[in-house]
Structure formats: C-alpha cells, structure tokens
Amino acid sequence: MADIFDSYRLAAAWDEMFAAPGQPRAPYLSLFATLQPLSGVDLRFRADQLARVFTDRGVTFAYAGEERPFPLDLIPRIIDAAEWDMVTRAVRQRVTALERFLADVYGRGSVLDDGVVPRRLVTTSAHFRREAYGIEPANGVRIHISGVDLVRDEAGQFRVLEDNLRIPSGVSYVIENRRAMTQTLPTLFADARVSPVDDYPARLLAALRAAAPDGVADPCVVVLTPGVYNAAYFEHALLARLMGVELVEGRDLVCSGNRVRMRTTQGEQPVHVVYRRVDDEFLDPLHFLPDSVIGCPGIVNAARAGTVTLANAIGNGVADDKLLYTYVPDLIRYYLSEEPLIPNVETHRLDDPEVLRHVLSTLDTLVLKPVDGSGGKGIVIGPAADESTLDSLRATVAADPRGWIAQRPVALSTSPTLIGNRVAPRHIDLRPFAINDGDDVWLLPGGLTRVALPEGALVVNSSQGGGSKDTWVLAAEPAAAPPRPRTATRTVEVVPHDVAPRDAGAGPTGSQQ
Amino acid sequence: MLSRIAESLFWIGRYVERADDTARILDAFLARLLEDPWSDEDAACRSLLAILGVSATDEKRLTAGDALERLAFDVDDPSALAGAVAAARENARGARETISSEMWECLNVTWHTMSTRRRAAERLGPALFLSFIRERAAVLAGLAESTMSRDEGWRFLILGRSLERVDMTARLLSVQLLTSDGPGDWRTVLRACGADESFLRTHGGTLEPARVIEFLMLDRLFPRSALHALTTAEQCLRELAPATERSGVRDAARRPIGQIRTRLEYADVTGLIEELPAHLRALQQACAACSAAVNNRYFKHAAPVVWAHEGS
Numbered sequence: 001m002a003d004i005f006d007s008y009r010l011a012a013a014w015d016e017m018f019a020a021p022g023q024p025r026a027p028y029l030s031l032f033a034t035l036q037p038l039s040g041v042d043l044r045f046r047a048d049q050l051a052r053v054f055t056d057r058g059v060t061f062a063y064a065g066e067e068r069p070f071p072l073d074l075i076p077r078i079i080d081a082a083e084w085d086m087v088t089r090a091v092r093q094r095v096t097a098l099e100r101f102l103a104d105v106y107g108r109g110s111v112l113d114d115g116v117v118p119r120r121l122v123t124t125s126a127h128f129r130r131e132a133y134g135i136e137p138a139n140g141v142r143i144h145i146s147g148v149d150l151v152r153d154e155a156g157q158f159r160v161l162e163d164n165l166r167i168p169s170g171v172s173y174v175i176e177n178r179r180a181m182t183q184t185l186p187t188l189f190a191d192a193r194v195s196p197v198d199d200y201p202a203r204l205l206a207a208l209r210a211a212a213p214d215g216v217a218d219p220c221v222v223v224l225t226p227g228v229y230n231a232a233y234f235e236h237a238l239l240a241r242l243m244g245v246e247l248v249e250g251r252d253l254v255c256s257g258n259r260v261r262m263r264t265t266q267g268e269q270p271v272h273v274v275y276r277r278v279d280d281e282f283l284d285p286l287h288f289l290p291d292s293v294i295g296c297p298g299i300v301n302a303a304r305a306g307t308v309t310l311a312n313a314i315g316n317g318v319a320d321d322k323l324l325y326t327y328v329p330d331l332i333r334y335y336l337s338e339e340p341l342i343p344n345v346e347t348h349r350l351d352d353p354e355v356l357r358h359v360l361s362t363l364d365t366l367v368l369k370p371v372d373g374s375g376g377k378g379i380v381i382g383p384a385a386d387e388s389t390l391d392s393l394r395a396t397v398a399a400d401p402r403g404w405i406a407q408r409p410v411a412l413s414t415s416p417t418l419i420g421n422r423v424a425p426r427h428i429d430l431r432p433f434a435i436n437d438g439d440d441v442w443l444l445p446g447g448l449t450r451v452a453l454p455e456g457a458l459v460v461n462s463s464q465g466g467g468s469k470d471t472w473v474l475a476a477e478p479a480a481a482p483p484r485p486r487t488a489t490r491t492v493e494v495v496p497h498d499v500a501p502r503d504a505g506a507g508p509t510g511s512q513q
Numbered sequence: 514m515l516s517r518i519a520e521s522l523f524w525i526g527r528y529v530e531r532a533d534d535t536a537r538i539l540d541a542f543l544a545r546l547l548e549d550p551w552s553d554e555d556a557a558c559r560s561l562l563a564i565l566g567v568s569a570t571d572e573k574r575l576t577a578g579d580a581l582e583r584l585a586f587d588v589d590d591p592s593a594l595a596g597a598v599a600a601a602r603e604n605a606r607g608a609r610e611t612i613s614s615e616m617w618e619c620l621n622v623t624w625h626t627m628s629t630r631r632r633a634a635e636r637l638g639p640a641l642f643l644s645f646i647r648e649r650a651a652v653l654a655g656l657a658e659s660t661m662s663r664d665e666g667w668r669f670l671i672l673g674r675s676l677e678r679v680d681m682t683a684r685l686l687s688v689q690l691l692t693s694d695g696p697g698d699w700r701t702v703l704r705a706c707g708a709d710e711s712f713l714r715t716h717g718g719t720l721e722p723a724r725v726i727e728f729l730m731l732d733r734l735f736p737r738s739a740l741h742a743l744t745t746a747e748q749c750l751r752e753l754a755p756a757t758e759r760s761g762v763r764d765a766a767r768r769p770i771g772q773i774r775t776r777l778e779y780a781d782v783t784g785l786i787e788e789l790p791a792h793l794r795a796l797q798q799a800c801a802a803c804s805a806a807v808n809n810r811y812f813k814h815a816a817p818v819v820w821a822h823e824g825s
Contacts (some may be wrong), residue, residue: 499591
C-alpha cells in the first residue's frame with residue numbers, strides 16, 4: 001500500500017526518524033503507525049489548520065517587515081527519556097561552568113591569570129561590558145535563562161553549536177506549538193507519553209523571584225520589552241501573561257536614588273526583578289548607547305547598588321562570543337574538573353597566523369561565522385558559496401581574524417517534514433531552554449526544534465526562512481507502581497443537573513432538585 | 514410578565530451557562546489528558562462524567578471519545594453540551610416574542626450549526642466544537658447585554674445564569690478535591706473556569722491550591738467566582754421582589770442564597786478550605802433550594818388535568 005513515507009528518501013545525514021528506509025527508530029514507532037495511513041492531502045489539510053491556529057492566536061514573527069505565522073511542521077521531533085537525561089546533564093554542566101566564568105571575568109579574574117583564556121580575547125569581545133565589573137547578582141546567578149543550541153552530526157552524536165546567554169528567544173513557540181498540536185492533532189498524542197511543557201512560566205517566575213535583592217519578601221517582577229515592533233514582542237507578552245506580571249516598556253520605568261519604579265495609576269511602585277528582553281546596548285543610555293529610547297536611564301546603577309536584579313545580567317555576551325566558545329571545554333575542565341558531556345563542533349581559532357593561512361586557503365570546505373553574530377546573520381557556508389562570495393569573505397576575514405571562527409560543516413540531522421503534499425528530509429537543530437534559579441539548572445523538556453525549510457539548507461533561523469517542530473521528550477516509564485494509586489479506588493458521586501420541568505418529562509426521574 | 518416566559522428566560526440562562534461551562538471544562542480536562550503522560554484515561558473520564566452529572570455504568574474502560582460522546586454530543590440529555598443548547602433553543606422558541614430576535618437567531622443558528630461542527634470535530638479534534646460553543650455562548654451573552662431591557666425578563670435570565678455558574682463551580686471543585694494530586698491539576702481547574710489568566714494577574718504564577726480555592730470561591734471581582742455569582746443572583750432576586758421588611762427575609766428563594774453568601778463572605782479562609790467539601794455541598798443545596806423556590810413562586814403551572822370521558 002502506498003503511504004506517505006514511501007517516497008521518503010534519506011539525505012546524506014543522520015535521520016531522526018528512520019534508521020533505514022521504512023524502518024523507524026524505536027521512539028518513533030507509534031507516531032509512524034499513526035501517520036502512515038494518512039494521505040498527503042489529508043496531512044496538508046491538517047497543516048493548514050495548524051497555520052490557521054497560529055494566525056488566529058497571533059503567534060507571529062516579523063519577517064521582512066511583516067507579521068507572519070511561524071511555520072510549524074506537523075511531524076514532531078521525538079527524544080527518548082535516556083537521551084534527554086544526557087542532554088539535561090550536559091546543558092547543566094555547560095551553564096554551570098559559564099556561570100563560574102562570568103563571575104570570574106567580572107570579578108577576580110583567576111581564569112585570565114591562570115592563562116586558561118587569553119585576557120586579550122575577553123577585552124576584545126564586542127559584548128564584554130566593563131560596566132558590569134563588580135556587580136554582584138543577589139543569588140549569584142547571571143545566566144537565569146539560557147538556550148544552548150545543539151545539533152546532531154552525521155554519526156548521531158549531539159554537539160554544541162553555540163551558547164545563547166544574553167536573551168535567548170523562542171520558548172513561546174515551544175508552548176504555542178504544543179498547544180496547537182494537541183488542539184489540531186489530538187490523535188498523535190493518544191499513545192505517546194509526552195512530557196508537558198506548560199511548567200515553564202511557573203519555573204521562570206520562581207527563578208526570577210529567587211533572584212530578587214536580599215531582604216525583599218515579596219518581589220515585584222516585570223518583563224521589559226523594547227515594544228510592539230520588536231520581532232519577539234509576541235513572546236514577551238506571552239511570558240508576562242503566563243507569569244501574571246507586568247509587561248513594561250522603558251518609558252514605564254523611572255529610576256531615582258538607585259531605585260527602579262514603574263508608573264502606575266496608584267503612583268510609582270517599586271520593581272525588584274527585571275526580566276529584560278532589551279539588549280545591553282539599549283538598556284541604559286547613561287552607560288551604553290546614549291540615544292536609546294527603549295531603555296531606562298539609571299538601571300545599571302540600581303543593579304550595581306543591589307536594589308534591582310537584571311535577568312539576564314549585563315555583559316553575558318562575553319561568554320557566548322563564538323571565539324570563547326572554543327574555550328568552553330577547557331572552562332568545564334578548569335572549573336568543574338569534569339570532561340564535557342557533549343563536545344563542540346570542530347572549530348579553528350583564527351588568531352594563530354598559521355591556522356589563519358590554512359583556513360583562508362580552504363575556505364570552500366569550511367563554515368565561517370562572525371563571533372558576535374546572532375540569528376544566522378553573516379554565516380557563510382563554504383561548500384555552498386560561489387567564488388565571488390568567498391573572495392570577499394577572504395578579504396574580510398584576513399582584515400579581522402578576531403571577528404571570525406571557522407568550523408567543519410556539519411550535515412545537521414534531518415527529520416521528515418511536510419513540504420507541499422509530500423514528506424521530505426529537512427535539516428534541524430535543537431535549542432533546549434535552561435532556567436537557573438541558583439540551586440539548580442532546570443531544562444524545559446523539549447525545547448525548540450528549528451527546521452530549515454529550503455531543500456538542503458543548513459541555517460535554521462526563523463529570519464532565514466526556518467520553521468519549527470513540536471519537540472517531544474518521552475517520559476520515562478513510571479518505575480514500579482503507577483504514581484497515582486487514587487484512580488480506580490475512589491468513585492465520585494454523581495450529582496445530577498437541574499433540568500427545566502418540561503424537559504424532564506420523558507426521563508424516569510422527573511424534575512430533579 | 515407571563516410566568517411561562519419568565520421560566521423560559523430563567524432556563525435559557527441556566528442552559529447556556531451550562532453549555533459554556535461544560536465546554537470550558539471539557540476543553541481544559543481533555544487538553545490535560547493529552548498533555549499529561551501519566552494520566553489514567555479511564556479514571557479521568559469517570560471523574561469528568563461525574564462532575565457533569567452523568568453516571569457511567571459501563572464496565573468497559575472509558576476513553577476520551579466516550580466522554581465526549583456523553584458530555585458534548587448527546588442532544589437528548591440536557592446535562593450534555595448539545596442537549597443544553599437544544600433545551601435552551603426550545604425555551605427560546607417558546608419565548609420568541611419576548612426575547613430579541615437577535616437572541617433567538619443566535620440560539621437557532623447555534624443549534625442548526627452544531628451538527629456540521631460536530632462532523633468537523635470528529636475529523637479535526639473536539640477543540641473545534643468546544644470553542645464554537647463557547648463563542649456562541651459569548652455572542653448570546655453580548656446580545657442579551659445590548660438588546661434586552663433591564664426588566665424582569667433580564668433578571669430571570671441573569672438569575673438562571675448565576676445559579677448555574679455557582680453550581681458548576683461547586684461541581685468542578687468537588688471533583689478536583691477527590692482527584693487532585695499536583696499543581697498541574699489546579700491549573701486545569703482554573704482554565705476550566707476561564708480563570709487562569711485572571712488568577713495569574715492577581716496572585717502571580719505560584720499555584721497554591723489554597724489560593725486557587727479562595728479565588729474561585731471568594732473573589733469579589735472575578736465574575737465566575739461562587740461569591741460573585743451568588744451576589745448577582747441575590748441582587749436579581751431582591752429586584753424581582755422588592756420588599757421593605759422590618760426584619761428577616763421572607764422570600765424563600767432569596768433566603769438560601771443570602772445565607773450561603775454571607776457564610777462564604779465572612780468565612781475564615783483556612784476554615785473554609787479545611788471544610789471545603791461541606792461548603793460545596795451546601796452551595797449546591799442552596800442553588801437547588803433557590804431554584805425550587807423560584808419555581809414555586811414565579812413559575813406556577815396548572816397541573817395538567819387528565820380528562821376522562823364518561824363511560825370510557
């Protein structure tokens with residue numbers, strides 16, 4: 001019988017769903033069985049339903065100046081419990097090491113004195129903020145929220161592609177994707193034990209409250225957004241709504257005497273924790289860009305005085321500089337005396353003239369990335385680039401070797417994706433979201449799987465034509481007894497409804513009161 | 514106004530609120546069932562049926578599909594969503610000259626569209642059907658708000674709606690008490706009352722069960738809290754039978770509502786939560802008593818007389 005996966009041709013990469021043509025991997029068996037009988041037209045119809053749900057709910061991002069629904073593919077990506085456990089430990093390890101590094105760089109500086117990371121690297125990093133030196137966050141946390149991008153290489157091994165420690169975005173899509181999927185395709189969930197994702201807002205709020213300045217019993221938490229024109233405004237509003245806190249803009253805040261307050265109808269109310277979704281440069285015109293109108297003048301001084309906590313802290317960008325990325329395995333060994341659980345992608349540092357010369361002569365076999373870029377901007381994939389692009393790249397890199405890194409091109413793993421009425425392999429990555437509350441680094445089970453929709457494309461960012469997939473982390477089977485012994489034992493007494501006397505005429509019980 | 518018309522409006526209020534609340538409860542609990550990998554489908558469905566006043570006698574295991582069939586699609590049972598809509602429409606048909614034609618059309622269109630929506634829901638998931646019902650209930654509420662004079666008819670409609678709301682909130686909480694085990698479940702309860710976002714804005718994201726109970730029972734500002742609905746019902750009853758009694762309240766409909774309202778309003782919160790099951794029972798009994806008294810006082814029926822021909 002012809003089915004939707006018959007024409008699926010595996011690409012030259014690790015496929016998430018199929019070990020071989022027609023042979024799904026174990027976690028995908030039940031999904032495969034559910035999808036197989038459906039026709040391409042039927043799948044397309046449901047995919048359009050999904051898109052409509054997103055448009056109706058306003059789940060959009062700004063693309064080329066217009067609001068578009070973020071494309072959600074209806075075939076989920078599945079990770080089993082054991083593998084997720086490994087990812088959790090690896091991300092926790094990485095975030096812990098990077099926290100220690102930031103505390104060190106903006107404090108004693110032993111990591112520089114010990115020569116683990118060259119001092120020059122830190123001081124030349126575009127996102128190193130001298131202004132953050134000596135600011136002690138209340139519970140020691142600087143990376144309250146992080147998104148460590150993972151990819152799976154040709155052999156199926158997870159690798160870290162980059163760390164996002166400033167204002168990683170995308171978690172709203174995780175929440176909305178699940179909501180849309182359970183609404184539109186409830187049958188897919190019938191036989192799967194998928195870990196829920198709706199704990200995130202509560203966890204985030206708990207971590208933000210835990211980060212409040214000392215001595216504040218009932219902290220006031222706010223989300224600071226650049227405003228409705230920001231590409232991620234939808235996410236800012238969603239998180240504020242789900243946490244039940246105010247969504248403020250810079251102009252709603254006022255700072256005096258090193259204290260931050262917000263203007264309300266009841267006068268100025270103190271603010272203790274600011275989950276800010278505004279970049280460092282725009283956050284405080286007194287310290288950074290003086291013409292920023294979306295920041296709050298004085299907020300950095302307030303943070304230094306310890307009356308307000310900024311989440312994430314300023315200056316975190318030095319730790320997700322892509323050149324520093326190459327040192328993270330060393331940092332894990334240095335701070336934690338552990339071996340990294342998930343390796344980096346093989347990367348060349350260009351500050352060595354020897355390496356630089358080699359890289360410049362083999363540009364067509366490498367991926368070049370600007371060290372401070374985000375959103376996939378500026379990345380050049382050598383094997384796919386034409387001669388003139390490579391020439392101009394060669395000149396740019398030679399002029400500013402500190403500004404670039406070179407990586408082996410990894411053929412990201414593929415996942416079956418609905419394109420038109422057919423299913424075809426497309427490359428994907430994974431951004432798990434981690435929340436650090438000072439005691440523990442918690443991972444949202446699932447995270448955001450982004451998919452590069454053009455055939456063969458390796459850049460998954462939404463600003464580059466990417467979509468996403470609902471990401472399922474399968475729950476571990478409950479150990480011995482089911483965790484809810486209540487189920488069969490207690491029966492609930494039925495209390496019948498009142499009905500209008502004339503409607504009850506037919507029933508044997510008559511008018512019930 | 515005619516007793517018969519008043520009665521129809523009272524029941525339109527009750528049935529539409531029942532359909533709305535049932536849709537909300539089903540939506541929230543079904544989503545939970547799908548999102549929570551550990552839930553026991555059979556037990557969850559049985560609780561759900563029991564909350565909503567439908568007894569499940571079957572020995573076979575219940576699935577979400579069975580629950581939907583009984584609670585959403587059954588047109589003949591006014592405890593089910595479709596049945597409540599049908600009953601509301603039936604009542605509206607008998608009162609067409611009193612309610613605005615827009616309200617009648619709204620109910621009539623809802624009733625006629627239900628079967629198409631049901632077929633679509635069978636293909637594309639129940640959310641489609643449930644959100645349709647909720648939207649239509651909201652449209653009806655909006656039309657009543659903007660087209661009805663604030664006369665007796667309006668008061669009966671609102672009285673019916675408020676009593677049903679108290680009853681549904683009590684049902685929801687009593688089952689939650691029997692089956693709760695985790696903060697996730699309390700979020701479901703809030704969602705089922707349409708209260709999740711309002712609660713978050715009031716109390717923040719920490720879901721303490723005590724706070725949730727307090728919110729759904731005692732909040733003075735949230736329109737679906739038991740206290741708010743009781744206050745509204747009491748107000749309607751007072752306006753229906755204005756009296757200047759020196760002492761006491763002789764109105765048998767208002768008395769149980771006033772008693773339970775004051776009991777809640779001045780209750781000690783910790784005590785209330787400890788004795789919640791008793792309070793919930795009392796709430797439901799008060800609603801039933803009030804409904805019966807309203808029926809006795811305002812909706813007098815001529816008992817149908819059965820004539821027999823002599824010699825037959």
